[in-house]
Each structure stands twice: as C-alpha cells, then as structure tokens.
Amino acid sequence: MTDVPADISRIHASRRSRRGPSPIIPPQSVSGQSLVLVIAIMTFLSCLTLGAVTMIRDTAAVWQTQISREATIQIKPIEGLDMDTALGTAASIVSGFSGVTGTRIVDEQATARLLEPWLGSSIDFEQLPIPRLVIVTVDRSNPPDFEAIRASLAPEIPSATLDDHRTWVDRLVAMARSMVMIGVSVLALMLTATVLTVVFATRGAMSGAGHIIDVLHFVGAEAGFIAVQFRRHFLMTGAKGAVAGGIAAVATFIAFSWWSSMNMATPGGDQAAALFGNFAIGTSGYTGVAFVVVAIAVITALTSHLTVVAYLTDIDSRQPDGG
Numbered sequence: 001m002t003d004v005p006a007d008i009s010r011i012h013a014s015r016r017s018r019r020g021p022s023p024i025i026p027p028q029s030v031s032g033q034s035l036v037l038v039i040a041i042m043t044f045l046s047c048l049t050l051g052a053v054t055m056i057r058d059t060a061a062v063w064q065t066q067i068s069r070e071a072t073i074q075i076k077p078i079e080g081l082d083m084d085t086a087l088g089t090a091a092s093i094v095s096g097f098s099g100v101t102g103t104r105i106v107d108e109q110a111t112a113r114l115l116e117p118w119l120g121s122s123i124d125f126e127q128l129p130i131p132r133l134v135i136v137t138v139d140r141s142n143p144p145d146f147e148a149i150r151a152s153l154a155p156e157i158p159s160a161t162l163d164d165h166r167t168w169v170d171r172l173v174a175m176a177r178s179m180v181m182i183g184v185s186v187l188a189l190m191l192t193a194t195v196l197t198v199v200f201a202t203r204g205a206m207s208g209a210g211h212i213i214d215v216l217h218f219v220g221a222e223a224g225f226i227a228v229q230f231r232r233h234f235l236m237t238g239a240k241g242a243v244a245g246g247i248a249a250v251a252t253f254i255a256f257s258w259w260s261s262m263n264m265a266t267p268g269g270d271q272a273a274a275l276f277g278n279f280a281i282g283t284s285g286y287t288g289v290a291f292v293v294v295a296i297a298v299i300t301a302l303t304s305h306l307t308v309v310a311y312l313t314d315i316d317s318r319q320p321d322g323g
Helices: 004-017 030-067 083-097 108-119 146-156 166-208 209-218 223-262 268-274 283-316
Strands: 069-074 100-105 134-137 160-163
Touching: 004 083, 004 146, 030 069, 030 166, 030 223, 083 134, 083 146, 100 209, 108 134, 134 166, 166 223, 166 283, 223 283
Parallel strands: none
Antiparallel strands: 069 134, 069 160, 100 134
C-alpha cells in the first residue's frame, strides 16, 4: 500500500525545490507597496528639482551670452524730437565704432508686443511717452569703447542713453548660482529623506520577520547572507519606485514643453519662454534624470544592506561570550 502522507510530503518538497526557498520578506506586502509609492514621489520631486536646476542653468547661460554680446540704446521721446530720425541717427553713430558688428531698430510693432502684458494691445505711441530702442550687437572678443559711444550720442540725441548690461550680467550670474545652490540643497534633502525612509522600512520589515532572522542568525547564517536577502528585495522595490517617479518627471517636462510650444507668440508664452526657455531640459537633463533613478535604486539597496548588518552586529555584541 502506498504511503499517501509520504507521497504528499515528497510532492510539496518537489514543488518547493522548483520554486526555490521562500523569501524572508513577502514580495507583495502593504509596507512594500507603500515604500514603492514613497520612493516614486521622492524620485519625482528629485527629478523635478534637477530638471529645474538644469533649465535655470541653461537659461542663465543663454541670457548671459545674449546680454554680453548686446547693448541697448534707449531714446526717450521729448518735445520736438523726431523719433524715427533719432533712431536712424543713433544707429548710424554706433555703427562707426570698432567692435560693433550690427544694429537693429526695434520698431513700433515689436515694442507694442513687448509692452502688451502691461499696457494691453491698443497702444497709442502718439499719446504715450514710450521710449524706443536700438539693439547694438558687439564683438565679445573685442568690445567697443562704450564711454566714447555715450560721448558721441549725447550732443546729437540728448535723450539717448546707452546700457551695456554689465550690471544685469553680474546680477544674473549671482542669481543663477544662488538658484543652483538652492536646487542642489533641496536635492540633497530629498535623497536624505529617502535614505531615512528606507532605514525605517527596513527596520519594520526586520521586525515583521524577526523570528525568522533570529533563527537563521543563531543557527549559523552569516549577517551578509541575511543582508543580501533584504538588499535584493529593497533593490527591486527601489527600482520600481524610482523608475515610476522618473517616468512621471519626464512626462511632466514633456507636457510643459508641449504647452510652451503651443503658446508661442502669445504674451504669456513669451514671458514664460523668456524666464524658462522652452521648458526643455535637453540631453544633460534627461541624463541627470536617469542618474537620479539609478542612484535612488542603489541607495535604497545599500541603505537596507547596511541597516541589516548593523542590526545583526548589534545582536552579536549583546550576546554573552560563549553563550
């Protein structure tokens, strides 16, 4: 007669051997799913911060390049001044200086577009004393003598002023550096919060599987073996959350870039583009997002590993010698 219980036991043993040993941490648990969500949120915010820093840095570099290669002549309307003649005279005077590569008169239509967010679309240049501009393009490697230009403009056009934008460049560089430092600090805080969250999650998982860990440890399982089980689990958990957060951040940047392209040539779109460009973070930004995703997954696994090793080392230190 066949021993049925023995056969059933062999069948279960065969199934367990095919499936492999049961994991210390349940692969699908409420705490694990919550950690995935928390890591996804942290990754999303970290990627947004990194992308914002990238946009600020790139936009500031573009501004600095444009400002440093241009100067502006502003002519205020006064009694008896023929504005069109004054604009032509100013452009002609400046063009004769070495280091000036070109001039461009900002016409009434372009001026009205610049002022539309504040004054509306119906601007009457005859009734409002609106200054007019001449954009002067300069050679950055061989800039002109701005003081000599001012001296030449003064007797011909008394209401004309030349702005070489040096003050703006200094302020822009200082602002960009401050914003980058703030962004880096926020990113560091996000990563620190992620590490602390993983530490608490690891301790919670260890508490839930404490009896299994104690048995494994006291029968001779090394701390490294147990830590590897946690590291694998939290690496997968961190990777899932980090990838989800990274994809959400990339989708957000793509959505903002699409919105910016759809609102070009509108006052609001022009102002947003002037401040943030076209909301595109470029190759360096997407590379940074990928780096953040990988870094958070690795940090999650490493933090879990070190937490387990520290916990088991503390258990060993509290055991009496020879016990």
